[in-house]
Amino acid sequence: MTAQANNSGLIALAVDDEDRGLEEITYQLNRSPRVARVLTAFDAAEALRIIRSDDPELRARAQAGLCPVDVVFADIFMPGLDGVELGKVLAAFREPPALVYVTGDENRALDAFEVGAIDYLVKPIKSERVDRALRTIDRMRRSKEDQAAATPAEDEVIPVELGGTTKLVPRSTIRYVEAQGDYARLHTTDGSHLVRIPLSQLEERWSEVGFARIHRSYLVSLPLVSELRMSSSGYSVRLGAGDQAIELPVSRRHTRALKDRLVRAPKNGWGPTR
Secondary structure: OOOOOOOOOEEEEEEOOOHHHHHHHHHHHHOOOOEEEEEEEOOHHHHHHHHOOOOHHHHHHHHOOOOOOOEEEEOOOOOOOOHHHHHHHHHOOOOOOEEEEEEOOHHHHHHHHHOOOOEEEEOOOOHHHHHHHHHHHHHHHHHHHHHHHHOOOOOOEEEEEEOOEEEEEEHHHEEEEEEEOOEEEEEEOOEEEEEOOOHHHHHHHHHHHOEEEEEOOEEEEHHHEEEEEEEOOEEEEEEOOHHHOEEEEEOHHHHHHHHHHHHHHHHHOOOOOO
């Protein structure tokens, strides 16, 4: 890993399996006043390990609901997972980083933009093209921050009866909801509460504020989804991290819609629960 401190705040990750290509993009990024830190990886697997690492700065960003890095500059042709496949993995993140391809092949632009790439730079790269891509990413980030600050979501309060006492549960504390017949169990950060509301009704009410149905039995808070996993038995989501993490199944019928919403979530301004 390499790093250089500036004042703009962008954290960039450069990925290339060739030393010369990696050195060139690292140099171009380090010279930009918009970039605060540059990380490097020799392949996609190492890039994903860096993003998920215990680096204090990256971990703090993840805990705040941000992607640990702001932008990934990746080559397309790499051993193992290639750049386009890496882009598909990044697109499934709750808060995906911006993606810029840096490659010697002029014929993969369509593939690049289909996975949501911001720009497509052909080697040998020119400093003005890198600067243009960074300007676009910086502008997108600032616009997103302004939108989130200008339109805070109202936090609904759900009354819960507990032995003659009515407890008011803020929606923002709910991690996921579990169907239990005509009732729903609200799993919060400090326990669970049973309410007489069908899961389908909560799904309809909370769809526009960041909740998604992942299974006939579960409704989850999208800002808390830290991973979407695939195994031989199907997909599952992981909520949170550390000792508080929980894994829930995703049914086949809900998988496509969930993927679409996870990719679309940053555009809607959904952020972490604070």
